[in-house]
Amino acid sequence: MSFLLACPNCGPRDVNEFHCQGEVTIRPKASPSRRELSEYLYFRRNVAGVQREWWYHRMGCEAWFLAERDTRTNEVLSTELPE
Amino acid sequence: MRLDPRPGERIDRSEPIRFTFEGKLVEGFAGDTIGSALYAGGRRVFSRSFKYHRPRGLLCCSGACPNCMMEVDGVPNVRVCVAPAHEGAVVKAQNVRGSLERDLMAATDKFGGPFTPVGFYYRTMIRPRAAWPLFEKFLRSAAGLGTIDKHARRTGRYDVEHRHADVLVIGGGSAGLEAARAAAASGEHVVVVDENAPRGDAPGGLELLAPATALGIYEGGLVPVAAGRILYKVRAKRIVVATGALEQPVIFPGNDLVGIVLPEAVRRLVHDFSIRPGEKAVVLAADDDALAIADDLRDAGTQVLEVVDLRNGPHRISASGTKGRLNGVGVEGVRYNCDLVVASGGRQPAYSLLAQAGATVAYDEGRGVFVPRDLPANVEAVGSVTGEGTGSIAPAKTLLGDKTFVCLCEDVTEKDVKRAIAEGFDSIELAKRYTTVTMGPCQGRLCHLASVRMYARETKQGEDAIGTTTARPPWSPVELGLLAGRPHEPGKRTSIHHRHKEAGATMMWTGSWRRPHSYGDPAAEARAVHESAGLIDVSTLGKLVVRGPEAAVFLERIYPNRFADLKPGRIRYAVLGTDGGRIMDDGTVARIDDETFYVTTTSTGAEGVIEWFEWWNAIWKLDLSIVDVTGAVAAVNLAGPQARELLGPLTDVDLAPDAFKYLDAKQGKVAGVPTLLLRIGFVGELGYELHFPSPHGETVWDALAATGATPFGLEPQRILRLEKMHVLIGQDTDSESNALEASMPWIVKFEKDEFVGKWALEHVQERGMRDRLVGFEMQNGSVPPEGGAVVRDGRLAGRVTSARFSEQLGRAIGLAWVPEELAVEDADITLRVSAGLERAKVRLRPFFDPEGERLRS
Known part of the structure; x- marks a missing residue:
């Protein structure tokens, strides 16, 4: 991987400065069933297409932000701080 | 051999350079390459071929082919035709047993032929199985090029530099420079990469990286450029590829003999190094530029016997030699006695970088070459890489003899290619892997086109249907040191590091930290902790300050145990877990005041814990801040029955058992340094962990050591911890371990409404351990x-x-x-x-x- 990613604080930077935490998941609100829990913990949509994911600017401002990335092309469509 | 001084020559005759080849002195001039100095001295055989150990000489003289690879100053596979000659260089031949002139392994050429056809290693030497160890020993020593000196020491550093430009031009030929100048004239910052050092002054207004090689075009337009010991990572808004075209060899029997060269070799030998390439020459060429080489030869005093335009119909050509050196060539039945044949089958666009960038490559029927099409955004091509002015002739239909080489790197003959097709390898990608054509050091520069055209003809398909093999980086061989570069995350030392070295500590790595393993006697160090007092540097612990009105709420939610009820001045052990209930890290949490917590993590876990904290708070958005003070704060642990009496005189803090209890945190001074004192005992004895500003590391350490406390390292600490049955995260636990099964159920407070990992741990409890x-x-x-x-x-x-x-x-x-x-x-x-x-x-x-x-x- 060598694409650029625009950190909302620092601007476009080499992807190696970041850590990708993977697609955004929805954490269950109340006590989940075993099935709901394992789906939240272990199952991912793993889309071939645009995915919303968490990124951390490890070698920069150390902020977490959200990016929309096309997993097929690594084109980053947008980045934003979590609202 | 060396001609009289000529205008434009690259050599500086006022500055002689002396180096050795196989122990013998070689003389050249500044500006010479090792190869040109050897050639000027009369050397013609430069290497022995990969498989058959046939003598090979300069062919391209431009760093493209495998023929001149030697060992220079211990570095194998150096292309001496482009490697600058330097004073005192030690140059050796490689891939020979004996000398270049008498190579014992040359027997494979005479006798090995029938036993070493293409793919022989898949078929022969597999039976009898019992003999494999013997075969393996032989093959391992015969295979590969060059040897690595296992005792070699690093002689310098490799480094990485970043370059950001508006325009990157790859190739400093006329088309490339024209594009570069135009961009510079419009105010753009332009970087030009060229494989050759510039002739005369660098063009103005441009940043020139030369001699340097663009290794590839990667995702995001990243172009790594190898320049000596520096790898430039170039990012440009626009990439202009002007890599030109590659001269193609002519395929005929005996085409690998020493003395058969490409036109570029003549240009460089004559114009750059003022060397007469040979005495008598025949020119075989398929384009006007190459045919004009006859003038350069005459200019250098070489007698040109015949100039054959290969475009005028098929020619029967075959070369003969003695001891691998050319002595004559036959063209249409006419024999010419000569020591030089300049042969060019045309020029093929050097499209590889464009293909890597995403361009498609199509066969141009009219020109007989592959050309790049459909360039990706922000990538342009100029000059002959586009196909402009290029073209090639088809390999002759009837070739004679089995010494007709398609691939010089891997010693693959025309017969081998035909055999592979007969065996059913009719896809170019499979045939490549079977025959290894294009897989050698030239990476297809001199063999790809010819092999595809041969496949097309033999399988009766069009070249377009055969297609090309996938272009992948690196486009040129690159030293591993350059790829390894300098580590991004260098080793860390505590501020007390030098004291450990002075005390004779054996150092070890823990994550990116250097820490003392022991000071020589782990058992004695452990004994000192039990009997009197020991001193250990724990500055490597991760240290975070979590502060804010909702800091307590945050810790309560992220850890399985309770922190809301932790009183200021008190400490609690903390195990951090994931939502899957898995143990991530451990440490201590000290409450400094209502809103301030001082959190320690394991030595290797600090960065991960900060990331983890920040992530959860990016979701929860509680009112607090997290500050990493790991590097700013040093820490030492004084432990043992005498710890109190030794520390007492050094501090203004009341250490009396009733005043400073187990798991109390107090602030005061130690040896005059403001310190946070934590009374914790992970080694099983009365202990004080002292946290203070890093710059005072040696001051505090020295003061404590002067009390007679014995320094102890990680190894005695392991023993002491184990005696207390303390779990070492990452050693005793792995990514599957949870706090319940790791026998720390007391750390998990299920009565809390919520904490990270609660649901998973509840399930563990339900299903049982x-x-x-x-x-x-x-x-x-x-x-x-x-x-x-x-x-x-x-x-x-x-x-x-x-x-x-x-x-x-x-x-x-x-x-x-x-x-x-x-x-x-x-x-x-x-x-x-x-x-x-x-x-x-x-x-x-x-x-x-x-x-x-x-x-x-």
């Missing part, structure tokens, strides 16, 4: 290996994670994962030690001072 982390005591004295097996009924039932001999206890002790039903005090377990099985007893309470009286004293 499967495995448990327990202590064990060996029945005899032997220490089982860490990672060793726990055996039950002859089957693997668990594993040992820590084991040490404790002098204090006089026994071998450890921690192991065992099935839940064996997690009972005094249960018998069997462990594998060396070849045999040894008995051990399960222990659930600390081996040493189980009531913790000593650390509370």
